[in-house]
Every structure is written in C-alpha cells, then in structure tokens.
Amino acid sequence: MFKNILVPTDGSKLSQKAVKEAIQLAKITNAKITALHVYPKFSGSPYGTFGPAEDVLEEAHENQARAEADQIFNGMKKLAEPAGIAIDSVLAQGNDVWKQVIATAKKKKCDLICMASHGRRGVQGVLLGSETHKVLTHSDLPVLVLR
DSSP: OOSEEEEEOOSSHHHHHHHHHHHHHHHHHTOEEEEEEEEOOOOOOTTTTSSSOHHHHHHHHHHHHHHHHHHHHHHHHHHHGGGTOOEEEEEEEOSOHHHHHHHHHHHTTOSEEEEEOOOOOHHHHHHHOOHHHHHHHHOSSOEEEEO
C-alpha cells in the first residue's frame, strides 16, 4: 500500500499525534517515514544597522533551527524504534511551509502525506491561513489529516 509516508512536524503536541498515527500506519503497511521540519528564513536583524553583524545573527538562527530539529527528529526516532520503523529526516528552510511539504514529498518519492491540522474555521482560518489546507489544495498525493 504505502511505501514512504511524509510527516511534517513542528514538534507541537498536535504534530506528535500525526507522528504517532503515521508510525502505526507505517507498521501496518511496512512503510518508512520521512520526517520534515521547516524553519523560517532569517529575516534580518531587528536592530537595523546597530548591534551584532547580520551574518552572526543568521548563523545563530540556523544553529537554533538545527538544534530544535535534532530534538524533534530524535524524539520521533525513539517513538519509531520499538515499532521497527525507519525514519529519514529532512530539515528545510522556507517561509511557505506548504511548498516545502509538497517539494519534499516529491523529492523523497513519498506516496502519502500525514499531517496535523488545528481545524481553524471562519475568520480565524481566513486570517491565519492553513498550511494543511494549502497542501490539500495543491498536492496531487493523498493527504491524511489529523485533528
């Protein structure tokens, strides 16, 4: 059935639910999991021309993102290990998470995207947008959405 399941995660409790469900599904279908964590691009110094140099701040931003991703991926691997599920981890930088999700799914040849959704509706959903909704409307792969 499924061979490679993409699980985008930000480390939140809601994302953890998607991770646990993906591990169960991977175990049933004998699939592997590709974990994706997307962090935002460095947007420049908040100090303008004063304060630390831009390159120092950008490096600190990337180091923090890598450390956070390592923590998230290690937690996923601890959950998947008892089930015998292999996890491939991908760290991506971008401000459009949904684009990174779809691009990673294609690049890694995933056949399912399993992701969480906050379930925002109405004005809140319109104002905040939904990465999950954007993945659903732009991806040609099946998407399993968990609330």
